[in-house]
Amino acid sequence: DGGITQSPKYLFRKEGQNVTLSCEQNLNHDAMYWYRQDPGQGLRLIYYSQIVNDFQKGDIAEGYSVSREKKESFPLTVTSAQKNPTAFYLCASSIVGTSPSTDTQYFGPGTRLTVL
């Protein structure tokens, strides 16, 4: 089955700890994205990567870091510097076409992070 996988589905961490969220895709897409969604809110872009070993900050990159060592993988680290890390995190991928806002994005099932 082609698609995007995120693990784990639920994640609990103590305040002050870094945590890494996994995102893997087998759609052969070049572009990958990380979004954050808070209750009752839309999605906000954290990081965007158009190609391996390259990524750009999104609207709310502070307190987050990413790596893109392989085309299939785009892990997100939520650091202790992120003041309000509890949220629903979504990973997506797309071809690289016109632009991130017009290229059809395929989303993973999400990881719900709770920081205690």
Next chain:
Amino acid sequence: LAKTTQPISMDSYEGQEVNITCSHNNIATNDYITWYQQFPSQGPRFIIQGYKTKVTNEVASLFIPADRKSSTLSLPRVSLSDTAVYYCLVGDRTYSGAGSYQLTFGKGTKLSVIP
């Protein structure tokens, strides 16, 4: 990224046609209009995309008037399974700083389908 405005929520009975309108007054010439659907605790799913006039696929239609300052997503004969949040996304890539992007889905429209 063009700012969009959608109704916060809508209710509809099963079997009815539902029209959700998105306003995007500052849409740019190169901007496309894309709609996504999101069920609770899941990632959004692409529904339809258009540039002007009308686009139709197997699940929805998208109507875009000549001035392109708004668009309407039309869902024919909705069922309970269409209960979801619908997002309108408009825009081209916008740089918010050196090498950074703005790309935000608004709050969307929460559609509730009633039996």
